[in-house]
Amino acid sequence: MKTTKPELTIVKIGGNIIDDTTALNRTLHAFSQLKGSKILVHGGGKEASRIAEALNLEPQMVDGRRITDQNMLNIVVMTYAGLINKRIVAELNTLQTNAFGYTGADGNLIISERRSVKDIDFGFVGDIKQIDTQQLVTILDGKAVPVFCAITHDGKGQLLNTNADTIAAELGIALSESYTVKIIYCFEKQGVLINTNDETSLIPLLTTSKYQDLLTIGAIYSGMIPKLDNCFSALTKGVHQVIIGNAAILENQNTKCTVIQL
Amino acid sequence: MKTTKPELTIVKIGGNIIDDTTALNRTLHAFSQLKGSKILVHGGGKEASRIAEALNLEPQMVDGRRITDQNMLNIVVMTYAGLINKRIVAELNTLQTNAFGYTGADGNLIISERRSVKDIDFGFVGDIKQIDTQQLVTILDGKAVPVFCAITHDGKGQLLNTNADTIAAELGIALSESYTVKIIYCFEKQGVLINTNDETSLIPLLTTSKYQDLLTIGAIYSGMIPKLDNCFSALTKGVHQVIIGNAAILENQNTKCTVIQL
Numbered sequence: 001m002k003t004t005k006p007e008l009t010i011v012k013i014g015g016n017i018i019d020d021t022t023a024l025n026r027t028l029h030a031f032s033q034l035k036g037s038k039i040l041v042h043g044g045g046k047e048a049s050r051i052a053e054a055l056n057l058e059p060q061m062v063d064g065r066r067i068t069d070q071n072m073l074n075i076v077v078m079t080y081a082g083l084i085n086k087r088i089v090a091e092l093n094t095l096q097t098n099a100f101g102y103t104g105a106d107g108n109l110i111i112s113e114r115r116s117v118k119d120i121d122f123g124f125v126g127d128i129k130q131i132d133t134q135q136l137v138t139i140l141d142g143k144a145v146p147v148f149c150a151i152t153h154d155g156k157g158q159l160l161n162t163n164a165d166t167i168a169a170e171l172g173i174a175l176s177e178s179y180t181v182k183i184i185y186c187f188e189k190q191g192v193l194i195n196t197n198d199e200t201s202l203i204p205l206l207t208t209s210k211y212q213d214l215l216t217i218g219a220i221y222s223g224m225i226p227k228l229d230n231c232f233s234a235l236t237k238g239v240h241q242v243i244i245g246n247a248a249i250l251e252n253q254n255t256k257c258t259v260i261q262l
Numbered sequence: 263m264k265t266t267k268p269e270l271t272i273v274k275i276g277g278n279i280i281d282d283t284t285a286l287n288r289t290l291h292a293f294s295q296l297k298g299s300k301i302l303v304h305g306g307g308k309e310a311s312r313i314a315e316a317l318n319l320e321p322q323m324v325d326g327r328r329i330t331d332q333n334m335l336n337i338v339v340m341t342y343a344g345l346i347n348k349r350i351v352a353e354l355n356t357l358q359t360n361a362f363g364y365t366g367a368d369g370n371l372i373i374s375e376r377r378s379v380k381d382i383d384f385g386f387v388g389d390i391k392q393i394d395t396q397q398l399v400t401i402l403d404g405k406a407v408p409v410f411c412a413i414t415h416d417g418k419g420q421l422l423n424t425n426a427d428t429i430a431a432e433l434g435i436a437l438s439e440s441y442t443v444k445i446i447y448c449f450e451k452q453g454v455l456i457n458t459n460d461e462t463s464l465i466p467l468l469t470t471s472k473y474q475d476l477l478t479i480g481a482i483y484s485g486m487i488p489k490l491d492n493c494f495s496a497l498t499k500g501v502h503q504v505i506i507g508n509a510a511i512l513e514n515q516n517t518k519c520t521v522i523q524l
Contacts, residue, residue, distance in 0.1 A: 051340075054317050074345055078313075082344020083336055090367040090415045100369050105352040106362045107406060142400060144369060153352045 007036040008140070008179035012168035016188040017247055018045030018084055025091060027186065030250035032095035037140045037179065039171060040099075040147045042088060043164040048072075048079040063222065068123035068161040076161050077103075080149040089147050099145045104128075104152025105159060107135055110167065112152040112160050126152045126160025128167065131174035140179075169230040169239070176238030183239055185227065186247040191258030192228070194219050207261050208232060231260040269298045270402070270441035274430040278450040279509055280307030280346055287353060289448065292512035294357035299402045299441065301433060302361075302409045304350060305426040310334075310341040325484065330385035330423040338423050339365075342411040351409055361407045366390075366414025367421060369397055372429065374414040374422050388414045388422025390429065393436035402441075431492040431501070438500030445501055447489065448509040453520030454490070456481050468506075469523050470494060493522040 011031055017023045031040060049059045052075050060067035068076060085101040092099035104110025104126075112126030139146060148171070150164040165185065172181045194201040194214070203210070211228060214220045220228065231242045243249065245257025273293055279285045293302060311321045314337050322329035330338060347363040354361035366372025366388075374388030401408060410433070412426040427447065434443045456463040456476070465472070473490060476482045482490065493504045505511065507519025 051317075055313075077348055078340035078344035080344070081348050082340035082342070086339055086343050086365050086367055086413065086421055089365070090421050091419050093367060093370045093415070094417065094419045098369055100362075101365075101367075103348050103351070103363075105348055105355060107360055108355045138404060151348065153355070155356065157353050157356045159348055159352050 005178060005180045008172075008175055008181050009034055009036065009038045010041065010168050010172050010175075010181060010183045011038065011250065012041040012043075012164055012183070012185045013247065014043045014164070014185075014187045015045035017186060018042060019047070023247065024088075027247040027250060028088065028091050029095060030247065032092060032097040034250065038145055039140075040088070040092075040145070041150075041164050041168040041171065042080075042084060042147070043150055044076065044080050044084065047084065048076050051075050051079060062120050062122075067120075068125050070124070073124040073159065073161060077151055077159055081151050085147060085149040092145065092147065097145050098143055099147050100139070101147045101149070103149055103159070104162065104167075108132055108153075108155060109136060109146075110148075110152040110162070110170070111155045112162055114154060114158065114160060124158070124160050126154065126162045128152065128162065128170045131170060133174045133178065136171075136175060137178050163226070165227050165230045169234040172234050172239040172242075173237040176240070181239045182241040183231075183234055183243070184249060185231070185242070185244045186250070187244065189246065190256050191245045192220070192224070202256055203258050204256070205259050205261060228260070232262070235260060235262050267440065267442045270434075270437055270443050271296050271298065271300045272303065272430050272434050272437075272443060272445045273300065273512065274303040274305075274426055274445070274447045275509065276305045276426070276447075276449045277307035279448060280304060280309070285509065286350075289509040289512060290350065290353050291357060292509065294354060294359040296512065300407055301402075301430075302350070302354075302407070303412075303426050303430040303433065304342075304346060304409070305412055306338065306342050306346065309346065310338050313337050313341060324382050324384075329382075330387050332386070335386040335421065335423060339413055339421055343413050347409060347411040354407065354409065359407050360405055361409050362401070363409045363411070365411055365421070366424065366429075370394055370415075370417060371398060371408075372410075372414040372424070372432070373417045374424055376416060376420065376422055386420070386422050388416065388424045390414065390424065390432045393432060395436045395440065398433075398437060399440050425488070427489050427492045431496040434496045434501040434504075435499040438502070443501045444503040445493075445496055445505070446511060447493070447504070447506045448512070449506065451508065452518050453507045454482070454486070464518055465520050466518070467521050467523060490522070494524070497522060497524050 089099045089101040111130040152162040242260040249255040351361045351363040373392040374390045414424040504522040511517040
């Protein structure tokens with residue numbers, strides 16, 4: 001007997017939303033209205049860099065990724081898991097959303113491994129190794145709404161900075177056995193654009209072959225590549241649907257966006 | 263039919279333990295060995311003050327309590343809910359303790375009210391109004407170990423700095439209906455001393471009448487008074503046992519300490 005899996009929506013919100021209180025509150029309100037099981041994953045925004053600067057620490061970036069030394073790890077943990085995560089949780093809990101803020105360290109929900117040094121030593125950055133699906137299902141069954149920040153740990157006491165896009169993708173993959181998973185990546189544009197500065201160049205449907213073509217002509221580059229790699233990886237490994245778009249899509253499903261498809 | 267309630271141990275650790283990595287890890291190890299349901303509540307230590315100082319904010323204290331303006335609230339949330347809470351959670355999860363870090367905002371577990379201004383405006387400081395006992399029992403039944411930092415919220419989106427001793431007492435009171443609750447307050451001394459500088463002046467059993475006597479002669483003062491008021495309040499409202507002592511008591515029950523008794 002084939003049973004239909006329940007639906008799970010995973011929404012990832014990025015720095016542009018986090019940094020704008022009005023946009024953030026509007027997005028959280030829209031998120032609170034989503035039916036069924038749901039998970040929010042949030043990035044960090046500029047707050048960590050601002051605090052690092054105030055403390056005279058120079059934020060270091062390579063290819064849009066932060067280099068995380070011990071001082072920066074402390075700041076990232078404080079900002080992501082403390083300030084931003086708890087602000088979001090407090091706000092969601094005014095909206096009848098039973099939100100619980102998590103890092104991967106909480107309940108060993110997400111265990112990662114410190115990235116090995118190849119060309120670049122990213123410092124205390126983790127690549128996800130294991131997700132406690134069973135415990136997450138229990139949490140979701142209990143009508144709680146997990147809010148994950150971009151921090152995981154190695155299971156040996158070391159917290160690790162972890163890419164929020166990847167967390168959303170890996171959570172989706174791990175939970176695909178129990179749910180029909182939809183991942184919505186919200187960012188500042190309407191979706192994937194052929195020309196970054198031209199919203200009319202939106203690609204409504206991005207397939208694997210189209211993606212390869214765009215990579216070949218260099219139309220997709222920089223931070224967009226790992227983002228899209230995450231999307232395709234999620235779909236390959238069981239996620240039902242992946243969308244990249246503006247947060248407005250949470251309010252109105254007819255909002256223009258990019259649907260990713262194998 | 264009278265059924266025996268299961269046991270619940272609530273351990274509160276203070277700043278002296280938080281500030282000393284060796285003491286902290288030893289305490290967390292001892293905590294991980296405690297049998298039955300358990301909750302850890304932690305204070306903040308000096309880290310928030312250090313960060314405030316680095317950011318050129320002057321920490322303000324009255325009667326051992328921090329005055330919390332908006333900037334200080336941000337720092338306290340970052341430090342307590344981010345840095346310290348997640349460090350503790352990551353460490354406990356290496357010790358087969360299924361720890362989950364919480365503020366009161368998570369799942370609306372602890373709702374407080376911003377303290378009204380009388381003589382002193384404490385700023386964003388909350389007095390506890392409501393605890394979601396049902397959800398906490400479900401969490402404890404699921405073999406999770408809550409780790410609470412000293413942050414709650416007002417249920418309307420405002421995070422509030424909240425005394426950790428009071429959180430431990432109020433959690434104990436709220437959970438007394440479902441559990442036989444023991445609260446252990448760990449601090450730097452062996453217990454309540456008649457002479458603060460003389461460990462041999464330890465009071466092994468502090469009753470209400472003895473407490474009144476000591477208050478009258480001025481032997482107990484400053485930060486110790488709200489701490490003891492919390493203890494007696496907890497016992498009055500259903501908590502089975504309250505102990506004040508050194509963290510060593512978690513390792514060896516025969517360690518000298520002060521037992522509080524009505």
